[in-house]
Amino acid sequence: MKERIIGYDILRIVGVFAIFCYHFINIGMPYGAIGVYNTNVGVPFAIFVRPACIFLLMISGFALMYNNEQQLSAKNFYVRRFKSLMIPFYVAYVLMMGIGVVLLRWRPWRSTPKLSFVYTIFGIDGLMANYQSNFYLVGEWFMSCIVICYLLFPLLALCYKTKWSRYVTLIVLGAVYLALMLIGNPFKVNSIENPLFVLFYFYLGMLLKDLIAEKAIPHWLSAGAWMCGVTVYLIILFSKLGVVLPRANYSQNALEGLYFIQVLSLFIALRSVGRTISDSVKKIILYLSKISWQVILIHHVMAVIYFALCGGLGNVMIDFVIVLFLTLILAEICGRISNFIKKKAF
Secondary structure (H helix, E strand, O other): OOOOOHHHHHHHHHHHHHHHHHHHHHHHHHHOOOOHHHHHHOHHHHOOHHHHHHHHHHHHHHHHHHOOHHHOOHHHHHHHHHHHHHHHHHHHHHHHHHHHHHHHOOOHHHOOOHHHHHHHHOOOHHHHOOOOOOOOOOOHHHHHHHHHHHHHHHHHHHHOOOHHHHHHHHHHHHHHHHHHHHHOOOOOOOHHHOHHHHHHHHHHHHHHHHHHHOOOOOHHHHHHHHHHHHHHHHHHHHHHHOOOOOOOOOOHHHHHHHHHHHHHHHHHHOOOOOOOOOHHHHHHHHHHHHOHHHHHHHHHHHHHHHHHHHOOOOOHHHHHHHHHHHHHHHHHHHHHHHHHHHHHHO
């Protein structure tokens, strides 16, 4: 059995927590539940949201290669991905829609084109919401992108078999990545949320499996990567807050480049982390990592429902704890129902 890379589980948890904080603040602000001070407090989390998304895309490609899923037939691969990705998505969708219908009297079917529900069935409603009103509810743009990345994985794995095709594919995806970033984006969807753009990160994660997964990372390289990742984070943080460094507003392209450097550095730095962590702490880390996908699916809608119902309690920390607690409970319920369906149906 292959070694579990605990460092990546830790980064996944931190990333999902940052995404949760970011959405909690942005959803609570229109209700007056979160003041300017609390918004500034949220900056350290907000600037880690995009790196977290990049990491989640890279670790998705990395994990598939690390677990040798490229050796599966296309049919078996798609069945496994359907079970791990789509079933929790469907359960989370029904769960949150049901809560919204009962508590907030949502009736999306009255004003939304019925045929657009097909986008939800395929898990791409977040992407298609840029083009047409549909039944989008959970998963956001990330769900659409990861679905498309998984659909293309067997083809990417085929391109990965020989060195020349492996790096030709990287060059092609890199060219598309740079074109969307630097030349122009002809699509309605934001370039950094475009499947054609983020496919580069997914494929790079596949490549990193051979580069760092099976090799020991020298201490000097790990330490240097830590310093690089933390330095980039602090530069962005201080310049956003106007502390130590002059306040600056970076362009989206500049930030994307900095975030990429940060994530790549942390990917290297965290490779060997976890070998000295106690078993009891590892259990907590592995549990939180296990439900992280359900948290991603549920947290945004949970915050919307909470603030729509009560408008906040006037204490941001109490609101935060309540929404986080409810999200974790629903994530656990979603996970249990998903596992039950998988056992009965497959």
